[in-house]
Amino acid sequence: MIRRCLFPAAGYGTRFLPATKAMPKEMLPILTKPLIQYGVEEAIEAGCDVMAIVTGRGKRAIEDHFDISYELEHQIKGTSKEHYLNEIRLVIDKCTFTYTRQVEMKGLGHAILSGEMLIADEAFCVVLADDLCDNPDGKGILAQMNELYKKYRCCIVAVEEIDPKDSNKYGIIAGEEIENGVLKVDDMVEKPDPKDAPSNLAIIGRYILTPDIFDVIRDTKPGKGGEIQITDALLEMAKQGKVLAYKFQGKRFDCGSVEGFVEATNYFFEKEKDNLEA
Numbered sequence: 366m367i368r369r370c371l372f373p374a375a376g377y378g379t380r381f382l383p384a385t386k387a388m389p390k391e392m393l394p395i396l397t398k399p400l401i402q403y404g405v406e407e408a409i410e411a412g413c414d415v416m417a418i419v420t421g422r423g424k425r426a427i428e429d430h431f432d433i434s435y436e437l438e439h440q441i442k443g444t445s446k447e448h449y450l451n452e453i454r455l456v457i458d459k460c461t462f463t464y465t466r467q468v469e470m471k472g473l474g475h476a477i478l479s480g481e482m483l484i485a486d487e488a489f490c491v492v493l494a495d496d497l498c499d500n501p502d503g504k505g506i507l508a509q510m511n512e513l514y515k516k517y518r519c520c521i522v523a524v525e526e527i528d529p530k531d532s533n534k535y536g537i538i539a540g541e542e543i544e545n546g547v548l549k550v551d552d553m554v555e556k557p558d559p560k561d562a563p564s565n566l567a568i569i570g571r572y573i574l575t576p577d578i579f580d581v582i583r584d585t586k587p588g589k590g591g592e593i594q595i596t597d598a599l600l601e602m603a604k605q606g607k608v609l610a611y612k613f614q615g616k617r618f619d620c621g622s623v624e625g626f627v628e629a630t631n632y633f634f635e636k637e638k639d640n641l642e643a
């Protein structure tokens with residue numbers, strides 16, 4: 366059973382400036398809920414109860430969000446508005462939040478390594494909250510991946526088919542299909558030009574990692590963009606046959622881009638509009 370979920374949330378979110386000048390990107394709301402709360406709820410559904418968040422300067426709002434606001438509680442207690450806090454209260458009750466800071470932005474691999482002290486010596490999930498996922502027809506994506514982990518006990522990356530011209534925005538994998546929707550990864554490239562991409566299967570922001578990844582990241586040299594890339598560390602693991610790619614069931618929105626954010630807003634509005642109050 367995987368208990369811990371790591372949220373690398375130290376990035377600057379420059380694509381959302383000026384909104385992200387004083388507010389973390391992870392706190393941008395889709396309808397009434399910040400992106401990171403959707404990620405935490407997906408992790409809870411998958412069975413996690415420890416949320417390990419890697420933050421950076423200017424991210425204090427994330428800690429405050431997953432804490433009780435006594436003033437607010439006092440103000441709305443007994444009023445018709447109290448129920449607005451029900452969902453976040455449930456989240457706070459169900460899990461423990463731990464935090465550390467990534468002191469320098471040296472890439473996603475480095476952010477994950479910065480979270481090492483928050484992770485016990487066991488497998489853990491990773492959620493990039495700006496990839497917002499939903500499966501209207503069943504289990505969430507992390508829950509699907511946890512099922513797979515029980516069977517294979519190795520690193521798993523969630524992948525989806527993309528338009529080949531977008532390969533330079535993603536880590537791209539190649540591998541052999543070992544069961545329906547599951548590939549054994551034998552190649553991975555970070556943000557390749559379309560002509561160099563080994564397939565059209567892109568890694569999205571959901572991973573299950575085994576703790577031996579930390580030593581591998583420590584030995585990983587800066588790659589694309591001068592950053593320590595998790596894709597490069599995972600390629601090392603893949604060479605030892607320790608990485609699977611999973612074509613998940615459900616939808617994923619790239620809320621790190623304005624277009625994906627608007628798409629997600631429209632999707633969740635259609636889905637939730639009957640539950641929203643005027």
Ligand code: UTP
Binds near residue numbers: 378476493
């Ligand atoms: P992005 O590539 O989306 O970068 O990071 P970003 O800084 O958040 O956003 P832009 O491109 O400037 O608009 C992918 C994920 O990895 C985390 C980010 O917080 C995001 O969840 N990350 C990235 C870190 O935590 N640390 C890093 O050094 C880099």
